[in-house]
Amino acid sequence: MPTSPSTRDWWRGSVIYQVYPRSFADSNGDGIGDLPGITERLPHIAALGVDALWLSPFFRSPMKDFGYDVADHDDVDPMFGRLDDFVALAARAHSLGLKVIIDQVLSHTSDEHPWFVESRASRDNPKADWYVWADALPDGTPPNNWLSVFGGSAWQWDTRRRQYYLHNFLAAQPDLNFHCPAVQDALLEMLGRWLDRGVDGFRLDAINFCFHDRQLRNNPGRGMPAGDDPTAPAANPYSWQLHLHDKSQPEALQFLARVRALVDARGDAALLGEIGDELGMAMVAEYTAGTDRLHMGYCFDLLSAEHGAAYVRGVIERFEGMPGGGWPCWALSNHDCMRWATRWGGAAAPAALLRLGAALQLSLRGSVCLYQGEELGLPEAELERDQLRDPYGIAMWPEFKGRDGCRTPMPWESGAPDLGFGSGATPPWLPIVEAHRPLAVDRQEADAGSQLQHVRRLLHWRRTQPALVRGAIELLPAHPQVLAFVRAWEGERVLCAFNLSDQAATLPLPGHDCTVDVLAASGADGARLAGAQGGEPSIEFDPYGVLFARLG
Structure with a gap:
């Protein structure tokens, strides 16, 4: 059906x-x-x-x-x-x-998966190219500089095939060859x-x-990490590369x-x-x-x-x-x-x-x-x-x-x-x-x-707020402490405002209708609508305060 x-x-x-x-x-x-x-x-x-x-x-x-x-x-x-x-x-x-x-x-799979057991048995079996295999460099070292997320080289030597296989994670997790x-x-x-x-x-x-990368090109380095790679901690050299090819x-x-x-x-x-x-x-x-x-x-x-x-x-x-x-x-x-x-x-x-x-x-x-x-x-x-x-x-x-x-x-x-x-x-x-x-x-x-x-x-x-489930998002002007945006769906506009700091804060609401229906049923707390300041409404926040409101 x-x-x-x-x-x-x-x-x-x-x-x-x-x-x-x-x-x-x-x-x-x-x-x-x-x-x-x-x-x-x-x-x-x-x-x-x-x-x-x-x-x-x-x-x-x-x-x-x-x-x-x-x-x-x-x-x-x-x-x-x-x-x-x-x-x-x-x-x-x-x-x-x-x-x-x-x-x-x-x-990837386990190295105990039947596919890998067959693939590593020889270079000419039906699944020989189901995983990423590569010859060693002339000096016996791995094919390139790729690193494992879990530390060390992303290449593991296999004595059966006398080749390296790729593992982006543990050596017990060989990578499948999607090519x-x-x-x-x-x-x-x-x-x-x-x-x-x-x-x-x-x-x-x-x-x-x-x-x-089919050509197995080396990843470029970026030196000691600047802390801008969220996929690995700074103590892990994996974050010292730009992962362009692996x-x-x-x-x-x-x-x-x-x-x-x-x-x-x-x-x-x-x-x-x-x-x-x-x-x-x-x-x-x-x-x-x-x-x-x-x-x-x-x-x-x-x-x-x-x-x-x-x-x-x-x-x-x-x-x-x-x-x-x-x-x-x-x-x-x-x-x-x-x-x-x-x-x-x-x-x-x-x-x-x-x-x-x-x-x-x-x-x-x-x-x-x-x-x-x-x-x-x-x-x-x-x-x-x-x-x-x-x-x-x-x-x-x-x-x-x-x-x-x-x-x-x-x-x-x-x-x-x-x-x-x-x-x-x-x-x-x-x-x-x-x-x-x-x-x-x-x-x-x-x-x-x-x-x-x-x-x-x-x-x-x-579940009762379709604007939050499916609506578009419009970020309000940047504020040093408060993140605020409007979610909009079929004419309904819901203001969502969050004080992401441990200090009190005030957020002006210039250009917004002063008639604001606070959605108390949301359970939000630590924030309240303030009287007009210079003709404009504002929100006053306690530390980590939250306010949801419907804009009129």
């Missing part, structure tokens, strides 16, 4: 809740989250008022990168359950009104099988890494056109892409332009510690200044970066800042990704070196502590030894964080003034 236009674009303005399966809910007491555990906790996600669920990888994997090293794209890893468990999860989510998006890692048509065909067939299983979309991991190649857009055609032919499924590139939002705009690429994309520009009014305004301007009508998806946290509460607010983020962050994220033009625990205002977990499991953090310690601090178990019950994550029979794979105990779901459910209740009210209120 054909899908109606209104159904096909459900993703536009949607709010997507990301679940990291290892850390969400453990149903069998083995210390690792699983699919049945997620199914049991789906009512919490649905009650928030989100539109979709994004599941990080649950496929069969040796877990060198905790599922982002896929060994079998079509099977569930036994630690997470069985394929039947996924089918039951999807059915339950759909019954609760939630779309289901699954993570797909296309740029080989058979690789693209095989991946498209795999995506089709998941569509047949009823998924509603794909989050495409590191999608701009799919293609490499990723973000123009051929990627041609492949995306094939993926989009597959998805569009199957109904209302959507594509969300992760874009890890120095160009940030400008690249997101390129990858979402028109109707033959991604539906929506996100980058790392708001996943950094920067969050002042000028910085956030610049991020918005970089996207809105690009042609093509693309659609962003705004994320403040995910499984790859320090939780935003700590990045923006330190070890003890002010409650007003937590409320502001949620309101800002839900007001920007685009869709939204909420990472598990973000609705609770969870801070980053402080872990010791011997508690780390993340190979990235282990390699870069202590200047960069990796990603485990945002992956600790979800706190469900404040009184339970393991915070309700599991049965307590086996210690969780990452430590329970005592700082999360007072922020557990059950504690916040009972507190009308909690961050959980605030986020829930915002999400339900936002």
Whole structure:
């Protein structure tokens, strides 16, 4: 049955809740989250008022990168359950009104994937060119200067073929060769099988890494980093190169056109892409332009510690200044970066800042990704070196502590030894964080003034505001402390204003109608309309104050 236009674009303005399966809910007491555990906790996600669920990888994997090293794209890893468990999860989510998006890692596989096992066996087997192989230079060194995101050369020597293979991440994650048509065909067939299983979309991991420069040209250097590469910490030499040849190649857009055609032919499924590139939002705009690429994309520009009014305004301007009508998806946290509460607010983020962050994220033009625990205002977990499991953090310690601090178990019950994550029979794979105990779901459910209740009210209120879901955005004049813009849809204009500083501020509203209806139901606080100053209205803000208003 054909899908109606209104159904096909459900993703536009949607709010997507990301679940990291290892850390969400453990149903069998083995210390690792699983699919049945997620199914049991789906009512919490649905009650928030989100539109979709994004599941990080649950496929069969040796877990060198905790599922982002896929060994079998079509099977569930036994630690997470069985394929039947996924089918039951999807059915339950759909019954609760939630779309289901699954993570797909296309740029690389595990070195235990049957494709790579065959490819590395010889230089003349049927899959010999399915991965990126290259001869050594005359002195035995790698083919060029490309670096791995996780440290060191992006090339690994293989004694079977006596060649190097490319790995943009771990050596256990060899890169597929997208210049080989058979690789693209095989991946498209795999995506089709998941569509047949009823998924509603794909989050495409590191999608701009799919293609490499055929000539294997060296990347130019830029010297010691100036801190302007949000894709890697300054301690990582990866940020010392301009990545012109190892990723973000123009051929990627041609492949995306094939993926989009597959998805569009199957109904209302959507594509969300992760874009890890120095160009940030400008690249997101390129990858979402028109109707033959991604539906929506996100980058790392708001996943950094920067969050002042000028910085956030610049991020918005970089996207809105690009042609093509693309659609962003705004994320403040995910499984790859320090939780935003700590990045923006330190070890003890002010409650007003937590409320502001949620309101800002839900007001920007685009869709939204909420990472598990973000609705609770969870801070980053402080872990010791011997508690780390993340190979990235282990390699870069202590200047960069990796990603485990945002992956600790979800706190469900404040009184339970393991915070309700599991049965307590086996210690969780990452430590329970005592700082999360007072922020557990059950504690916040009972507190009308909690961050959980605030986020829930915002999400339900936002659904009643089409200007915030689908409207255009118009930035108001720059202010040193305040970010303000107007969202407009079918004659309705909603003013959104945020004091992104810890000092009081005043924002003049020159040229705007003095009849302003404050949208009190939004739950915004710490700001108020002031009397006319010189004939013009203004807004007075407390530190981290927020105001939503309908312009008359």
